[in-house]
Structure formats: structure tokens, C-alpha cells
Amino acid sequence: MCKVNKPSVQNIVSAVLACAVIGVSAYAYQLYGNNVALNEQIAENTAKVSAAKTQIANIDNLNAQIADLQSQLDSKTAAYNELSNEKSSVEDLTQQAYENGWNDACYEYDFEPNPEDIPTYDYVAEIDKANSPTAYITPTGKRYHLSQSCAGENAIQTTIAEASEKGYTPCMNCAQ
Numbered sequence: 122m123c124k125v126n127k128p129s130v131q132n133i134v135s136a137v138l139a140c141a142v143i144g145v146s147a148y149a150y151q152l153y154g155n156n157v158a159l160n161e162q163i164a165e166n167t168a169k170v171s172a173a174k175t176q177i178a179n180i181d182n183l184n185a186q187i188a189d190l191q192s193q194l195d196s197k198t199a200a201y202n203e204l205s206n207e208k209s210s211v212e213d214l215t216q217q218a219y220e221n222g223w224n225d226a227c228y229e230y231d232f233e234p235n236p237e238d239i240p241t242y243d244y245v246a247e248i249d250k251a252n253s254p255t256a257y258i259t260p261t262g263k264r265y266h267l268s269q270s271c272a273g274e275n276a277i278q279t280t281i282a283e284a285s286e287k288g289y290t291p292c293m294n295c296a297q
């Protein structure tokens with residue numbers, strides 16, 4: 122036969138207290154764990170917020186640059202439009218003067234100018250001609266020279282473009 126001792130009140134109280142301490146400890150431990158995890162999340166989120174703030178600052182900076190470039194573009198576009206208008210009015214005036222000159226020349230040689238015969242003034246060709254390097258021709262020669270002394274005493278100053286247009290070919294000695 123075994124004899125079961127009746128638990129004393131003191132023993133029951135002790136057991137209950139022990140359970141309570143274990144329970145509270147476990148709960149405290151769990152809370153501590155939660156707290157660590159929360160702190161990690163807070164640190165992580167703080168870092169994310171800080172990165173986002175940096176990105177926002179970068180975006181603000183880029184937006185400021187874009188606004189600045191846009192205003193530069195606007196002012197360049199305005200200047201370009203102004204120059205385009207000036208260019209087109211200069212072109213109109215030049216074409217008008219060119220046509221007047223053409224008509225005058227026709228009247229001078231006594232024939233009626235035909236508007237369809239008047240060529241359009243070629244700016245690109247004229248600018249090329251104006252920028253063409255200096256050359257020398259002679260009244261009797263068929264070559265143009267880059268060296269005045271090679272052209273000789275009767276050298277006439279012109280440009281390569283003009284000489285070529287008149288049928289002169291480059292001198293073998295100085296222009297090739």
C-alpha cells in the first residue's frame with residue numbers, strides 16, 4: 122500500500138507560485154523577444170526612411186535641374202526663333218535684291234525678264250564661295266594656282282570656287 126500524503130496548503134501555494142514565476146518568466150522572455158524583433162524592424166524602417174529622404178532630396182535636386190534646363194531651353198528657343206525670323210527676312214530681302222539685279226541686267230541687255238528664269242539665290246553655294254581659299258589665274262592660262270609667284274606677273278586674285286566655276290583646273294605644280 123502506498124500512502125499518498127495530503128498536500129499541505131503550503132505546498133500548494135509553493136507550486137502555484139512556482140508556476141506563476143515560470144509563466145511570468147516565459148511571458149517576459151517572449152516580450153523581450155518581441156521587443157528585440159520590433160527594435161530590429163524600427164532600425165530597418167528608420168534606415169528605409171533615411172534612404173527615402175535621400176532619394177527625395179535627389180529628386181528635388183533633379184527637378185530643380187530640369188526646371189533650370191527647361192528655362193535655358195525656353196530662352197534658347199526664343200533666341201532661335203528670333204534669329205530664324207531675321208534670317209528669313211534677310212533671305213527675302215536678298216532674293217528681292219537678286220531679282221532686281223537680274224531684272225536690271227535684262228533691261229540693260231534689252232530683253233524682257235521672265236520671272237520663271239530668275240534663279241533662287243543659293244545661300245549655301247554663296248557662303249561656300251565666300252569661304253573658298255584664294256587662288257590665282259592669268260588671262261591666258263587654263264590653270265589656277267595657289268602660289269601667286271607660280272601664276273606669274275599677270276596673276277589675278279580669285280578663289281578656287283570661282284576659278285573652278287570658270288573652267289580653270291588646278292596647277293600641277295602648286296595646286297595639287
Ligand SMILES: [Zn+2]
Binds near residue numbers: 267272292293294296
Ligand atoms: Zn602653279
